Amino acid sequence: MADKPTKGLADVVAASTALSDIDGKAGRLFYRGYDIHDLAGRTSFEEIAHLLHRGTLPTREQLDAYCARLVEGRTLGALVEANIPEIAEKQAPMEALRTLVSLAAAEDPDKNSNDIEANVRKAARLTAQQPILVARYHAARSGTSVPDPDPEYGIAANFLYQITGRRPEQREIEIFDTCLVLHADHTMNASTFAARVCAATLSDMHSAIVAAIGTLKGPLHGGANEQVMRTLQSIEPGKVAQAVRDKLARGEKIMGFGHRVYKTEDPRATHLRKMSQELAEARGDDTYFRMSREMEEVVFEEKGLYPNVDFYAATVYHYLGIPTDLFTPVFSVSRMSGWTAHVIEQHADNRLIRPDSEYIGERDQKWKPIDER
Numbered sequence: 001m002a003d004k005p006t007k008g009l010a011d012v013v014a015a016s017t018a019l020s021d022i023d024g025k026a027g028r029l030f031y032r033g034y035d036i037h038d039l040a041g042r043t044s045f046e047e048i049a050h051l052l053h054r055g056t057l058p059t060r061e062q063l064d065a066y067c068a069r070l071v072e073g074r075t076l077g078a079l080v081e082a083n084i085p086e087i088a089e090k091q092a093p094m095e096a097l098r099t100l101v102s103l104a105a106a107e108d109p110d111k112n113s114n115d116i117e118a119n120v121r122k123a124a125r126l127t128a129q130q131p132i133l134v135a136r137y138h139a140a141r142s143g144t145s146v147p148d149p150d151p152e153y154g155i156a157a158n159f160l161y162q163i164t165g166r167r168p169e170q171r172e173i174e175i176f177d178t179c180l181v182l183h184a185d186h187t188m189n190a191s192t193f194a195a196r197v198c199a200a201t202l203s204d205m206h207s208a209i210v211a212a213i214g215t216l217k218g219p220l221h222g223g224a225n226e227q228v229m230r231t232l233q234s235i236e237p238g239k240v241a242q243a244v245r246d247k248l249a250r251g252e253k254i255m256g257f258g259h260r261v262y263k264t265e266d267p268r269a270t271h272l273r274k275m276s277q278e279l280a281e282a283r284g285d286d287t288y289f290r291m292s293r294e295m296e297e298v299v300f301e302e303k304g305l306y307p308n309v310d311f312y313a314a315t316v317y318h319y320l321g322i323p324t325d326l327f328t329p330v331f332s333v334s335r336m337s338g339w340t341a342h343v344i345e346q347h348a349d350n351r352l353i354r355p356d357s358e359y360i361g362e363r364d365q366k367w368k369p370i371d372e373r
């Protein structure tokens with residue numbers, strides 16, 4: 001007889017990983033043993049992707065070689081290219097990414113192999129292509145074209161350049177790069193778990209990533225960042241406290257608050273809050289930042305909940321000029337590095353993931369022919 005299930009698998013250890021670790025009580029996050037506070041603002045997203053995919057923070061030489069591989073990998077296949085316009089017309093951003101990654105699988109030169117080197121190559125291609133897919137999707141639906149990537153730019157700068165059409169300021173690049181660093185991996189979050197379940201059947205990396213994108217999309221997970229902005233935009237600036245209390249009284253959740261693992265401040269929120277404030281002040285209009293601060297105070301007062309990564313990411317992206325419905329795709333641009341690293345790790349030491357369930361339905365039912373039911 002199986003044990004009673006833990007609803008939502010809370011506290012269940014579902015896999016072993018050497019990629020990231022969380023101390024939920026202390027509010028700490030580590031990538032391969034490095035504290036996120038040491039990495040944020042000092043390390044580029046490309047270095048973090050190397051750390052996750054290759055196991056170490058790169059030397060300059062290794063980073064150059066890895067970045068060259070990313071540049072090579074960002075070229076989209078003909079099938080993806082041909083379908084972007086119609087997909088942009090018919091699908092919302094996260095649906096479009098799910099479809100486009102699925103199409104990209106057909107043209108990936110390593111599509112028939114799950115071996116480690118093939119997986120490492122696919123991981124680099126998927127990581128390099130994701131920001132390009134978001135930019136190309138956005139341009140197609142807006143009827144504009146995407147500027148060619150600037151060879152001097154890394155992923156963060158090119159993404160901002162391609163989405164906004166203007167050359168980002170140095171500080172904007174640094175802030176966005178830090179956002180990508182902060183979102184790269186996060187132990188057994190729902191989308192990573194979905195990817196590992198898929199990979200553990202010895203399905204391919206692209207299939208696992210399609211599962212992950214579909215899972216990140218939901219508002220209880222990555223989709224929360226878009227909802228945070230929509231909530232801020234729906235409230236009159238002077239009525240934040242009342243709006244929050246009304247929502248709670250109606251039994252609604254306040255998006256961007258609460259976390260399964262953190263029982264204190266999410267360490268990523270600490271950085272994102274600061275960057276949101278900096279951008280708000282630089283823009284000379286800190287309305288949304290001030291509203292966010294007030295919301296944070298009221299939610300803590302009423303529910304004792306802290307903001308999670310999605311809360312201040314919303315205003316940071318807003319101040320950077322990223323359209324609200326691309327906030328969750330931005331999350332996927334970063335998390336692609338973590339998802340793909342988890343698939344590499346799963347395939348390298350695999351066992352089928354197949355938990356048990358507790359049966360709560362009827363028993364001893366007697367079958368009757370269809371006309372007698």
Ligand SMILES: CC(=O)SCCNC(=O)CCNC(=O)[C@H](O)C(C)(C)COP(=O)(O)OP(=O)(O)OC[C@H]1O[C@@H](n2cnc3c(N)ncnc32)[C@H](O)[C@@H]1OP(=O)(O)O
Pocket residue numbers: 008219220221222224252253254255256257258259260261303305308309310
């Ligand atoms: C990248 C990320 O995925 S970060 C998370 C992004 N998601 C969100 O911001 C959505 C809002 N937050 C939530 O829904 C939750 O806090 C989750 C999904 C993040 C965590 O969920 P769980 O660990 O399952 O906690 P659960 O939803 O059971 O909440 C526990 C209690 O806190 C309450 N609670 C949790 N989060 C919130 C919230 N944001 N607003 C109001 N109440 C909340 C619940 O209503 C519940 O109260 P109850 O015990 O009185 O019923």
Ligand SMILES: O=C([O-])CC(=O)C(=O)O
Pocket residue numbers: 185186187188189190260261308309
């Ligand atoms: O860990 C989680 O459950 C959600 C989260 O914060 C993330 O995926 O970054």
